[in-house]
Amino acid sequence: MMDHLLECMPQLLRAAGDTVRMMAVSFVLALIIGAVLALMRAARVRAVSSIARFYISVIRGTPVLAQLFFIYFGLAEMGVVMSSYQAAIIGLAANSGAYVAEIYRAGFESTPKGQLEAGGALGLRRFQVVGLIIVPQMATVILPPLANQAIILIKETSVASLIAAPELMLRARDLASEYFMPLELYVVAGIIYFLLAFPLSVLVRVLEARLRVHR
Amino acid sequence: MTVPSGFDLYLYIVRVLITGVETTIAVTLGSLVLSMVVAALFAGCYRFGGQFTRVLVQSYVEFFRAVPVLTQLFVIYFGLATIGIRLDSISAAILGLGINGSAYCTEIFRGGVDAIPHGQTEAAYAVGLSSWQVFRLIILPQAVRLVLPPLTNFTVQLLKNTSVASAVAAPEVMLLAHNLVNETFHSPEIYLCVCLVYLCISLPMMRFASWLEFRLGATGARS
Numbered sequence: 001m002m003d004h005l006l007e008c009m010p011q012l013l014r015a016a017g018d019t020v021r022m023m024a025v026s027f028v029l030a031l032i033i034g035a036v037l038a039l040m041r042a043a044r045v046r047a048v049s050s051i052a053r054f055y056i057s058v059i060r061g062t063p064v065l066a067q068l069f070f071i072y073f074g075l076a077e078m079g080v081v082m083s084s085y086q087a088a089i090i091g092l093a094a095n096s097g098a099y100v101a102e103i104y105r106a107g108f109e110s111t112p113k114g115q116l117e118a119g120g121a122l123g124l125r126r127f128q129v130v131g132l133i134i135v136p137q138m139a140t141v142i143l144p145p146l147a148n149q150a151i152i153l154i155k156e157t158s159v160a161s162l163i164a165a166p167e168l169m170l171r172a173r174d175l176a177s178e179y180f181m182p183l184e185l186y187v188v189a190g191i192i193y194f195l196l197a198f199p200l201s202v203l204v205r206v207l208e209a210r211l212r213v214h215r
Numbered sequence: 216m217t218v219p220s221g222f223d224l225y226l227y228i229v230r231v232l233i234t235g236v237e238t239t240i241a242v243t244l245g246s247l248v249l250s251m252v253v254a255a256l257f258a259g260c261y262r263f264g265g266q267f268t269r270v271l272v273q274s275y276v277e278f279f280r281a282v283p284v285l286t287q288l289f290v291i292y293f294g295l296a297t298i299g300i301r302l303d304s305i306s307a308a309i310l311g312l313g314i315n316g317s318a319y320c321t322e323i324f325r326g327g328v329d330a331i332p333h334g335q336t337e338a339a340y341a342v343g344l345s346s347w348q349v350f351r352l353i354i355l356p357q358a359v360r361l362v363l364p365p366l367t368n369f370t371v372q373l374l375k376n377t378s379v380a381s382a383v384a385a386p387e388v389m390l391l392a393h394n395l396v397n398e399t400f401h402s403p404e405i406y407l408c409v410c411l412v413y414l415c416i417s418l419p420m421m422r423f424a425s426w427l428e429f430r431l432g433a434t435g436a437r438s
Contacts, residue, residue: 061371061417062410063378065389070410073396074403151281158283162382169285176293183294190282190290197281 005184008175012185015171016192022088022157022167027150029093034100041105052101059098065159067091072163088160088167096153103149107142108134144207151200155193168192218399228395228408235391236412242308242377242387247370249313254320261325263346272321279318285379287311292383308380308387316373323369327362328354360431367424371417378413388412 040052059067071094072087082090111134119129161169172189176182219227261272279287288311292302302310331354339349381389392409396402 057418057421058410058414061414061421063375063389063413065378065381066392066406066409066413069392070403070406074406077400077402155281155283158285159379161285162379169283169289172286173289176289181297183290183297186286186290186294190286193283193286194278194281198277201277201281 001181001184004179004181005188008179008185008188011171011175012168012188012192015166015168016196018166018171019154019157019168020196022085022092022160022165023150023154026089026092026096026157027153029089030096030100030149030153031146033093033097034104037097037101038104038108041101042108056098056101059095064091064095064156065162067095068159068163084160084163084165087163088157088165092153092156092160095156096149099149099152100146103142103145104138106145107138110141111137140207140211144204144211147200147204147207151197151204154197154200158193218401224401224404225408228401228405229412231395232388232391232405232408232412235386235388236416238305238385239374239377239387240416242305242312242380242385243370243374245309246312246316246373246377249309250316250320250369250373251366253313253317254324257317257321258324258328261321262328262350276318276321279315280322282315284312284315284376285382287315288379288383304380304383304385307383308377308385311383312373312376312380315376316369319369319372320366323362323365324358326365327358330361331357364424364428364431367420367427371420371424374417374420375413 037052037056040048041056043049043052068088068091071091072082072084075082075087115133116129119133120126124132157167158169160167161173164170168189172185176185179185218224257272257275260268264272288307291311291314292304292307295302335353336349339353340346344352377385377387378389380387381393384390388409392405395405399405
Protein backbone atom coordinates (compact mmCIF):
# COMPACT_ATOMS: atom_id res chain seq x y z
CA MET A 1 0.00 0.00 0.00
CA MET A 2 2.79 2.36 0.99
CA ASP A 3 4.48 1.60 -2.34
CA HIS A 4 1.38 2.55 -4.27
CA LEU A 5 1.06 5.74 -2.27
CA LEU A 6 4.67 6.66 -3.02
CA GLU A 7 4.02 5.91 -6.68
CA CYS A 8 1.15 8.38 -6.60
CA MET A 9 3.02 11.18 -4.84
CA PRO A 10 4.72 12.76 -7.89
CA GLN A 11 1.37 12.90 -9.68
CA LEU A 12 -0.34 14.40 -6.64
CA LEU A 13 2.37 17.00 -6.19
CA ARG A 14 2.20 17.98 -9.84
CA ALA A 15 -1.57 18.33 -9.45
CA ALA A 16 -0.99 20.46 -6.34
CA GLY A 17 1.04 22.74 -8.61
CA ASP A 18 -1.97 22.97 -10.92
CA THR A 19 -4.12 23.85 -7.92
CA VAL A 20 -1.75 26.66 -6.92
CA ARG A 21 -1.66 27.98 -10.48
CA MET A 22 -5.44 27.88 -10.77
CA MET A 23 -5.78 29.65 -7.45
CA ALA A 24 -3.16 32.30 -8.26
CA VAL A 25 -4.66 33.18 -11.65
CA SER A 26 -8.20 33.40 -10.31
CA PHE A 27 -7.02 35.40 -7.29
CA VAL A 28 -5.36 38.04 -9.46
CA LEU A 29 -8.50 38.21 -11.60
CA ALA A 30 -10.63 38.45 -8.45
CA LEU A 31 -8.55 41.41 -7.21
CA ILE A 32 -9.30 43.21 -10.48
CA ILE A 33 -12.97 42.24 -10.62
CA GLY A 34 -13.29 43.25 -6.97
CA ALA A 35 -11.79 46.68 -7.65
CA VAL A 36 -14.17 47.27 -10.56
CA LEU A 37 -17.15 46.16 -8.49
CA ALA A 38 -16.10 48.30 -5.51
CA LEU A 39 -15.76 51.36 -7.75
CA MET A 40 -19.12 50.60 -9.37
CA ARG A 41 -20.71 50.24 -5.95
CA ALA A 42 -19.35 53.61 -4.88
CA ALA A 43 -20.55 55.28 -8.09
CA ARG A 44 -22.94 58.19 -7.80
CA VAL A 45 -25.06 56.92 -10.69
CA ARG A 46 -27.72 54.81 -9.06
CA ALA A 47 -28.07 52.25 -11.85
CA VAL A 48 -24.35 51.46 -11.77
CA SER A 49 -24.20 50.95 -8.01
CA SER A 50 -27.39 48.84 -8.12
CA ILE A 51 -25.88 46.50 -10.71
CA ALA A 52 -22.80 45.99 -8.53
CA ARG A 53 -24.96 45.47 -5.44
CA PHE A 54 -27.14 42.94 -7.27
CA TYR A 55 -24.13 41.03 -8.57
CA ILE A 56 -22.55 40.86 -5.13
CA SER A 57 -25.76 39.62 -3.46
CA VAL A 58 -26.39 36.96 -6.09
CA ILE A 59 -22.82 35.65 -5.90
CA ARG A 60 -22.78 35.64 -2.12
CA GLY A 61 -26.15 33.96 -1.92
CA THR A 62 -25.48 31.02 -4.25
CA PRO A 63 -23.06 28.11 -4.07
CA VAL A 64 -19.85 28.36 -6.08
CA LEU A 65 -20.65 24.90 -7.46
CA ALA A 66 -23.87 26.17 -9.04
CA GLN A 67 -21.94 29.09 -10.53
CA LEU A 68 -19.30 26.79 -11.97
CA PHE A 69 -21.93 24.47 -13.47
CA PHE A 70 -23.74 27.41 -15.00
CA ILE A 71 -20.55 28.74 -16.55
CA TYR A 72 -19.27 25.39 -17.79
CA PHE A 73 -22.41 23.50 -18.80
CA GLY A 74 -24.98 26.29 -19.07
CA LEU A 75 -22.92 28.67 -21.19
CA ALA A 76 -21.79 25.79 -23.43
CA GLU A 77 -25.44 25.04 -24.16
CA MET A 78 -25.84 28.71 -25.09
CA GLY A 79 -22.88 28.55 -27.46
CA VAL A 80 -20.05 29.82 -25.24
CA VAL A 81 -17.83 26.75 -25.11
CA MET A 82 -14.70 26.76 -22.98
CA SER A 83 -12.39 24.22 -21.39
CA SER A 84 -13.09 23.13 -17.83
CA TYR A 85 -9.89 24.87 -16.73
CA GLN A 86 -11.00 28.20 -18.23
CA ALA A 87 -14.48 27.80 -16.80
CA ALA A 88 -13.02 27.05 -13.35
CA ILE A 89 -10.82 30.15 -13.40
CA ILE A 90 -13.61 32.41 -14.63
CA GLY A 91 -16.07 30.95 -12.13
CA LEU A 92 -13.74 31.14 -9.14
CA ALA A 93 -12.63 34.68 -10.05
CA ALA A 94 -16.21 35.86 -10.56
CA ASN A 95 -17.11 34.36 -7.20
CA SER A 96 -14.17 35.70 -5.20
CA GLY A 97 -14.43 39.09 -6.92
CA ALA A 98 -17.70 39.74 -5.10
CA TYR A 99 -16.11 39.03 -1.72
CA VAL A 100 -13.00 41.06 -2.58
CA ALA A 101 -15.21 44.03 -3.50
CA GLU A 102 -16.71 43.91 0.00
CA ILE A 103 -13.21 43.76 1.51
CA TYR A 104 -12.12 46.86 -0.44
CA ARG A 105 -15.27 48.68 0.63
CA ALA A 106 -14.73 47.83 4.30
CA GLY A 107 -11.12 49.04 3.96
CA PHE A 108 -12.13 52.32 2.40
CA GLU A 109 -14.83 52.93 4.99
CA SER A 110 -12.37 52.27 7.82
CA THR A 111 -10.41 55.46 7.10
CA PRO A 112 -12.13 58.49 8.66
CA LYS A 113 -13.58 61.04 6.21
CA GLY A 114 -11.92 63.86 8.15
CA GLN A 115 -8.55 62.77 6.80
CA LEU A 116 -9.66 63.57 3.24
CA GLU A 117 -10.63 67.05 4.39
CA ALA A 118 -7.50 67.51 6.50
CA GLY A 119 -5.30 66.48 3.59
CA GLY A 120 -7.08 68.96 1.37
CA ALA A 121 -6.67 71.70 3.99
CA LEU A 122 -2.90 71.08 4.00
CA GLY A 123 -2.86 71.78 0.27
CA LEU A 124 -2.52 68.20 -1.00
CA ARG A 125 -4.22 67.33 -4.24
CA ARG A 126 -6.99 64.74 -4.19
CA PHE A 127 -4.89 61.97 -5.75
CA GLN A 128 -2.12 62.76 -3.27
CA VAL A 129 -4.53 62.44 -0.37
CA VAL A 130 -5.80 59.12 -1.67
CA GLY A 131 -2.37 57.81 -2.66
CA LEU A 132 -0.38 59.01 0.35
CA ILE A 133 -2.93 58.89 3.16
CA ILE A 134 -5.90 56.66 2.39
CA VAL A 135 -4.35 53.74 0.45
CA PRO A 136 -1.48 53.03 2.90
CA GLN A 137 -3.96 52.80 5.76
CA MET A 138 -6.40 50.81 3.66
CA ALA A 139 -3.67 48.33 2.76
CA THR A 140 -3.03 47.32 6.35
CA VAL A 141 -6.77 46.90 6.95
CA ILE A 142 -7.51 44.85 3.83
CA LEU A 143 -4.44 42.61 3.79
CA PRO A 144 -5.60 40.09 6.42
CA PRO A 145 -9.08 39.57 4.87
CA LEU A 146 -7.49 39.36 1.39
CA ALA A 147 -5.12 36.64 2.57
CA ASN A 148 -8.16 34.93 4.09
CA GLN A 149 -9.90 35.08 0.73
CA ALA A 150 -6.83 33.48 -0.83
CA ILE A 151 -7.18 30.59 1.62
CA ILE A 152 -10.86 30.22 0.73
CA LEU A 153 -9.88 30.23 -2.93
CA ILE A 154 -7.33 27.42 -2.46
CA LYS A 155 -10.07 25.29 -0.94
CA GLU A 156 -12.63 26.26 -3.56
CA THR A 157 -10.41 25.07 -6.38
CA SER A 158 -11.27 21.55 -5.12
CA VAL A 159 -14.86 22.12 -6.26
CA ALA A 160 -13.54 22.68 -9.79
CA SER A 161 -12.78 18.93 -9.88
CA LEU A 162 -16.54 18.43 -10.20
CA ILE A 163 -16.42 20.04 -13.64
CA ALA A 164 -13.30 17.93 -14.33
CA ALA A 165 -10.85 20.83 -14.25
CA PRO A 166 -7.33 19.44 -13.80
CA GLU A 167 -6.23 19.99 -10.20
CA LEU A 168 -5.38 18.13 -7.02
CA MET A 169 -8.81 16.74 -6.14
CA LEU A 170 -9.45 15.42 -9.63
CA ARG A 171 -6.07 13.66 -9.66
CA ALA A 172 -6.75 12.20 -6.22
CA ARG A 173 -10.11 10.90 -7.48
CA ASP A 174 -8.58 9.33 -10.58
CA LEU A 175 -5.81 7.70 -8.56
CA ALA A 176 -8.29 6.56 -5.91
CA SER A 177 -10.28 4.63 -8.46
CA GLU A 178 -7.16 3.37 -10.21
CA TYR A 179 -5.45 1.96 -7.10
CA PHE A 180 -8.63 1.59 -5.07
CA MET A 181 -7.35 3.31 -1.96
CA PRO A 182 -9.68 6.26 -1.55
CA LEU A 183 -9.06 6.67 2.18
CA GLU A 184 -5.29 7.03 1.88
CA LEU A 185 -5.40 9.23 -1.22
CA TYR A 186 -8.06 11.63 0.04
CA VAL A 187 -6.29 11.95 3.38
CA VAL A 188 -3.03 12.72 1.56
CA ALA A 189 -4.88 15.24 -0.61
CA GLY A 190 -6.27 16.82 2.56
CA ILE A 191 -2.79 17.09 4.01
CA ILE A 192 -1.49 18.72 0.82
CA TYR A 193 -4.33 21.27 0.96
CA PHE A 194 -3.45 21.91 4.58
CA LEU A 195 0.20 22.48 3.69
CA LEU A 196 -0.84 24.95 0.99
CA ALA A 197 -3.32 26.86 3.11
CA PHE A 198 -1.66 26.83 6.52
CA PRO A 199 1.25 29.20 5.71
CA LEU A 200 -1.34 31.70 4.50
CA SER A 201 -3.30 31.40 7.69
CA VAL A 202 -0.13 32.03 9.69
CA LEU A 203 0.39 35.10 7.50
CA VAL A 204 -3.15 36.27 8.33
CA ARG A 205 -2.41 36.00 12.03
CA VAL A 206 0.89 37.88 11.73
CA LEU A 207 -0.78 40.64 9.71
CA GLU A 208 -3.63 40.90 12.20
CA ALA A 209 -1.22 41.13 15.12
CA ARG A 210 0.72 43.88 13.34
CA LEU A 211 -2.48 45.71 12.58
CA ARG A 212 -3.39 45.74 16.25
CA VAL A 213 -0.02 47.30 17.09
CA HIS A 214 -0.63 50.06 14.54
CA ARG A 215 -3.93 51.03 16.10
CA MET B 216 -41.52 12.51 -21.12
CA THR B 217 -42.49 15.84 -22.63
CA VAL B 218 -40.67 18.89 -21.36
CA PRO B 219 -42.58 22.17 -21.51
CA SER B 220 -41.06 25.27 -23.09
CA GLY B 221 -40.99 29.01 -22.34
CA PHE B 222 -42.09 30.13 -18.92
CA ASP B 223 -43.63 26.73 -18.20
CA LEU B 224 -40.15 25.23 -18.46
CA TYR B 225 -38.97 27.37 -15.54
CA LEU B 226 -42.04 26.41 -13.52
CA TYR B 227 -41.39 22.77 -14.29
CA ILE B 228 -37.73 23.03 -13.26
CA VAL B 229 -38.50 24.85 -10.03
CA ARG B 230 -41.18 22.30 -9.17
CA VAL B 231 -38.64 19.48 -9.54
CA LEU B 232 -35.90 21.32 -7.62
CA ILE B 233 -38.20 22.16 -4.72
CA THR B 234 -38.47 18.46 -3.88
CA GLY B 235 -34.75 18.61 -2.99
CA VAL B 236 -35.09 21.67 -0.75
CA GLU B 237 -36.18 19.51 2.15
CA THR B 238 -32.94 17.50 2.01
CA THR B 239 -30.86 20.65 1.53
CA ILE B 240 -32.42 22.21 4.63
CA ALA B 241 -32.16 18.96 6.59
CA VAL B 242 -28.44 18.67 5.80
CA THR B 243 -27.92 22.37 6.62
CA LEU B 244 -29.69 22.12 9.96
CA GLY B 245 -28.14 18.76 10.83
CA SER B 246 -24.63 20.02 10.20
CA LEU B 247 -25.42 23.31 11.96
CA VAL B 248 -26.47 21.46 15.12
CA LEU B 249 -23.45 19.16 14.94
CA SER B 250 -21.12 22.13 14.39
CA MET B 251 -22.60 24.06 17.30
CA VAL B 252 -22.46 21.13 19.73
CA VAL B 253 -18.85 20.27 18.88
CA ALA B 254 -17.88 23.95 18.84
CA ALA B 255 -19.51 24.65 22.23
CA LEU B 256 -17.58 21.72 23.66
CA PHE B 257 -14.30 22.86 22.12
CA ALA B 258 -14.75 26.52 22.96
CA GLY B 259 -15.44 25.41 26.53
CA CYS B 260 -12.31 23.23 26.55
CA TYR B 261 -10.34 26.15 25.21
CA ARG B 262 -11.62 28.48 27.90
CA PHE B 263 -11.43 26.21 30.89
CA GLY B 264 -8.77 23.72 29.78
CA GLY B 265 -5.03 23.80 30.26
CA GLN B 266 -2.24 24.51 27.83
CA PHE B 267 -2.38 21.05 26.25
CA THR B 268 -6.13 21.16 25.58
CA ARG B 269 -5.71 24.58 24.02
CA VAL B 270 -3.09 23.33 21.62
CA LEU B 271 -5.32 20.38 20.70
CA VAL B 272 -8.36 22.57 20.03
CA GLN B 273 -6.24 25.07 18.11
CA SER B 274 -4.76 22.31 15.93
CA TYR B 275 -8.21 20.90 15.20
CA VAL B 276 -9.48 24.33 14.17
CA GLU B 277 -6.44 25.11 12.04
CA PHE B 278 -6.48 21.76 10.29
CA PHE B 279 -10.15 21.61 9.40
CA ARG B 280 -10.24 25.22 8.31
CA ALA B 281 -7.42 24.56 5.85
CA VAL B 282 -8.87 21.45 4.18
CA PRO B 283 -11.65 21.73 1.57
CA VAL B 284 -15.12 20.43 2.45
CA LEU B 285 -15.11 18.27 -0.65
CA THR B 286 -11.94 16.45 0.46
CA GLN B 287 -13.41 15.84 3.91
CA LEU B 288 -16.64 14.55 2.39
CA PHE B 289 -14.75 12.15 0.15
CA VAL B 290 -12.69 10.83 3.07
CA ILE B 291 -15.87 10.20 5.04
CA TYR B 292 -18.02 8.79 2.24
CA PHE B 293 -15.57 6.92 -0.02
CA GLY B 294 -12.60 6.55 2.31
CA LEU B 295 -14.29 5.21 5.44
CA ALA B 296 -16.28 2.74 3.34
CA THR B 297 -13.06 0.90 2.48
CA ILE B 298 -12.40 0.21 6.17
CA GLY B 299 -15.95 -1.00 6.73
CA ILE B 300 -17.64 2.20 7.92
CA ARG B 301 -20.45 2.66 5.41
CA LEU B 302 -22.53 5.79 5.80
CA ASP B 303 -25.46 6.75 3.60
CA SER B 304 -24.88 9.91 1.62
CA ILE B 305 -27.02 12.16 3.82
CA SER B 306 -25.34 11.09 7.07
CA ALA B 307 -21.94 11.45 5.41
CA ALA B 308 -22.88 14.94 4.24
CA ILE B 309 -24.08 15.99 7.70
CA LEU B 310 -20.97 14.52 9.33
CA GLY B 311 -18.58 16.07 6.79
CA LEU B 312 -20.15 19.52 6.77
CA GLY B 313 -20.57 19.36 10.54
CA ILE B 314 -16.93 18.50 11.25
CA ASN B 315 -15.78 21.15 8.79
CA GLY B 316 -18.22 23.69 10.22
CA SER B 317 -17.33 22.97 13.83
CA ALA B 318 -13.88 24.46 13.22
CA TYR B 319 -15.37 27.76 12.02
CA CYS B 320 -18.02 27.67 14.71
CA THR B 321 -15.42 27.19 17.46
CA GLU B 322 -13.73 30.37 16.27
CA ILE B 323 -17.04 32.23 16.30
CA PHE B 324 -17.88 31.10 19.82
CA ARG B 325 -14.41 31.85 21.08
CA GLY B 326 -14.47 35.27 19.47
CA GLY B 327 -17.80 36.02 21.14
CA VAL B 328 -16.53 35.03 24.58
CA ASP B 329 -13.19 36.81 24.14
CA ALA B 330 -14.95 40.01 23.17
CA ILE B 331 -16.36 40.43 26.67
CA PRO B 332 -13.95 42.69 28.58
CA HIS B 333 -11.88 40.79 31.11
CA GLY B 334 -12.60 43.40 33.77
CA GLN B 335 -16.18 42.13 33.96
CA THR B 336 -14.97 38.64 34.85
CA GLU B 337 -12.70 40.05 37.54
CA ALA B 338 -15.50 42.22 38.90
CA ALA B 339 -17.83 39.20 39.01
CA TYR B 340 -15.25 37.15 40.90
CA ALA B 341 -14.76 40.04 43.28
CA VAL B 342 -18.47 40.02 44.21
CA GLY B 343 -18.18 36.28 44.90
CA LEU B 344 -19.57 34.51 41.82
CA SER B 345 -18.22 31.08 40.90
CA SER B 346 -16.57 30.64 37.52
CA TRP B 347 -19.63 28.80 36.16
CA GLN B 348 -21.87 31.62 37.41
CA VAL B 349 -19.60 34.18 35.80
CA PHE B 350 -19.92 32.33 32.51
CA ARG B 351 -23.69 31.76 32.70
CA LEU B 352 -24.75 35.14 34.12
CA ILE B 353 -22.19 37.60 32.78
CA ILE B 354 -20.47 36.27 29.69
CA LEU B 355 -23.09 34.08 27.99
CA PRO B 356 -25.91 36.67 27.74
CA GLN B 357 -23.54 39.17 26.11
CA ALA B 358 -21.71 36.63 23.97
CA VAL B 359 -24.96 35.32 22.46
CA ARG B 360 -25.70 38.76 21.06
CA LEU B 361 -22.20 39.04 19.59
CA VAL B 362 -22.29 35.56 18.13
CA LEU B 363 -25.68 35.70 16.42
CA PRO B 364 -24.73 37.71 13.29
CA PRO B 365 -21.63 35.64 12.41
CA LEU B 366 -23.56 32.47 13.22
CA THR B 367 -26.25 33.45 10.74
CA ASN B 368 -23.63 34.10 8.06
CA PHE B 369 -22.07 30.77 8.94
CA THR B 370 -25.42 29.07 8.37
CA VAL B 371 -25.61 30.65 4.90
CA GLN B 372 -22.14 29.24 4.27
CA LEU B 373 -23.35 25.78 5.35
CA LEU B 374 -26.39 26.07 3.11
CA LYS B 375 -24.16 26.79 0.13
CA ASN B 376 -21.78 24.00 1.08
CA THR B 377 -24.60 21.45 1.00
CA SER B 378 -24.42 21.74 -2.80
CA VAL B 379 -21.06 19.95 -2.64
CA ALA B 380 -22.86 16.98 -1.05
CA SER B 381 -24.27 16.28 -4.51
CA ALA B 382 -20.82 14.80 -5.23
CA VAL B 383 -21.56 12.03 -2.73
CA ALA B 384 -25.05 11.62 -4.19
CA ALA B 385 -27.05 13.23 -1.38
CA PRO B 386 -30.41 13.95 -3.02
CA GLU B 387 -30.44 17.71 -2.45
CA VAL B 388 -31.20 20.56 -4.85
CA MET B 389 -27.92 20.34 -6.76
CA LEU B 390 -28.17 16.60 -7.39
CA LEU B 391 -31.73 16.93 -8.61
CA ALA B 392 -30.46 19.65 -10.93
CA HIS B 393 -27.81 17.31 -12.37
CA ASN B 394 -30.37 14.60 -12.92
CA LEU B 395 -32.69 17.06 -14.61
CA VAL B 396 -29.89 18.27 -16.87
CA ASN B 397 -29.20 14.69 -17.90
CA GLU B 398 -32.88 14.22 -18.74
CA THR B 399 -33.66 17.50 -20.49
CA PHE B 400 -30.36 19.18 -21.54
CA HIS B 401 -31.74 22.59 -20.52
CA SER B 402 -28.67 23.35 -18.41
CA PRO B 403 -28.67 27.19 -18.51
CA GLU B 404 -32.30 27.37 -17.38
CA ILE B 405 -31.81 24.67 -14.77
CA TYR B 406 -28.72 26.19 -13.16
CA LEU B 407 -30.34 29.63 -13.14
CA CYS B 408 -33.28 28.11 -11.28
CA VAL B 409 -30.85 26.42 -8.88
CA CYS B 410 -29.37 29.82 -8.06
CA LEU B 411 -32.87 31.21 -7.63
CA VAL B 412 -33.81 28.47 -5.17
CA TYR B 413 -30.66 29.06 -3.10
CA LEU B 414 -31.18 32.83 -3.19
CA CYS B 415 -34.73 32.45 -1.86
CA ILE B 416 -33.27 30.87 1.27
CA SER B 417 -29.95 32.71 1.58
CA LEU B 418 -30.97 36.33 0.85
CA PRO B 419 -33.45 36.59 3.76
CA MET B 420 -30.83 35.08 6.05
CA MET B 421 -28.16 37.52 4.86
CA ARG B 422 -30.61 40.39 5.39
CA PHE B 423 -31.36 39.06 8.85
CA ALA B 424 -27.64 38.93 9.66
CA SER B 425 -27.00 42.52 8.66
CA TRP B 426 -30.14 43.64 10.47
CA LEU B 427 -28.90 41.88 13.60
CA GLU B 428 -25.48 43.44 13.23
CA PHE B 429 -27.10 46.85 12.93
CA ARG B 430 -29.48 46.25 15.85
CA LEU B 431 -26.87 44.84 18.17
CA GLY B 432 -24.16 47.24 17.05
CA ALA B 433 -21.83 44.26 16.83
CA THR B 434 -19.44 45.94 14.47
CA GLY B 435 -16.53 43.84 15.65
CA ALA B 436 -18.17 40.57 14.62
CA ARG B 437 -17.11 39.07 11.33
CA SER B 438 -18.21 35.95 9.55
